[in-house]
Amino acid sequence: MLTTQFLIVTALTLLGYCIYWLRKRMQYWQDLGIPCDKPNFISGSLTGILKTRTFADIARDTYKKQFKGTGPFCGFYWIQRPAVFVLETSLVKSILIKDFQNFVDRGFYSNPEDDPLTGQLFLLEGHRWRVMRNKLSPTFTSGKMKNMFPILRQVGVELVRVVEETLKAGPNVEVRDLVSRFTMDVIGLCAFGIECNSLKNPNDPFRQMGRRVFLDQRHGYLCNAFIVLFPKLCRRLHVKMTPEHITEFYMRIVRENIAYRESNNIKRNDFFDMLLELKNNKMMKSEDGQALTNITVEELAAQAFVFLVAGFETSSxxxxxxLYELAQRIEIQQRARDEVCEVLARHNDEFTYECMSEMVYLNQIISETLRKHTIVPLISRECREDYQVADNPRYKIEKGTFVLIPAVAIHYDEDYYPNPEEFNPDNFTPEKVAARDSVEWLPFGDGPRNCVGLRFGLMQMRVGLAYLLKNFKFSVSEKTQIPLKYNMKTFLSMIDGDINLKAEKVRS
Known part of the structure; x- marks a missing residue:
């Protein structure tokens, strides 16, 4: 009897302490006098997420509320975790660039020892991140991109052929599916050395698994919340994030590819080749001239995997x-097409690596697309040591605090982009870009931890769009979704449904 009573009292005491701890935690910003919305006890400041609001909606709503102008940041709760929600670009610049050493980590969970695919550059922290970044940076130089360019051009030609075949059945084209097959073929070839040919075969297993990466979850909401709140404990408990079937699929492909290339002495000048050089320690050097140690098979697989995660869905x-924006603005589309044709004519109709930099207006269209449709709505960092915001004694960021930079909200701020709801490539004329602070356009982040694959991502988009615009005219059809609906269940700003457009062959 006494034992039972003791257990009951102990359980009630623990429950009471947990409730007290959670209530105190959810009063963190209010107790400091920092402006903050009253959080939901379960979802914090993410009320409506996965059901009625996207992450982009939440970022824009928080930014537009009465908090802007009250200080450099406002309070926010990432589930039950207190977070800084940055409001001023001066603080954005300090976090991403000036005081980067104090905000190196993204604050997301990784456990490479038990879950090898989480050992990717995007998730790594501290020294591990710095070492891997130094190893990978040389693989994304202009010279390396030039070596991979013929692969993209080859897939671009196939893209045109597939669209021509599609138009035989009628003028309506589902462009989202089409360009995702293009990007999957490019990444399959460059990152994994696999000719998946999803443009020809939409049901290719490599493509189907690539889509499942963004849809399949190992855990439910409560377990994911626990991992967010207690990452160190979860690592000690050997908790994994990647679904087992995804880990097995990509690890198998990587091992088979390594064995095939090494046994047959195959070299393709692609990203996988560069990773193999790092694995075999072929005396590669970092940008500062330091020799780089070799990487393991698991590390190689993780970097090839992040190439897929970062480059497939985002670029497509x-x-x-x-294409959706250009279909509604025929004059802008024609101006881009004329430029593509003029540039190619100067190069005897050969699409060279140098052509891309000459397609100035097409690059403006891509930049404006990434502004208006910000794929990654929030950029995250974690504070490594207590940080005092300059000239704001009341605003201090404590060690371990999660920091959120609302890229999508900055992209829609009228102070930086007049009439932000309008699609206007002239926002990115060379003169305006030169006059604008770099942290006012953040589709790839900024500073030492910006997207390492920025060059490749832009190259992929330029090649795909140039081939499509040169050969086809796009316009809206009765099936076109206007306005677009966004998927509520993903962190990325992805479309919910299809993008159906009318396409017709351009007459020579």
């Missing part, structure tokens, strides 16, 4: 948005 979604 951005290309879809660009």
């Amino acid at each position: 979604t951005a290309m879809s948005y660009a």
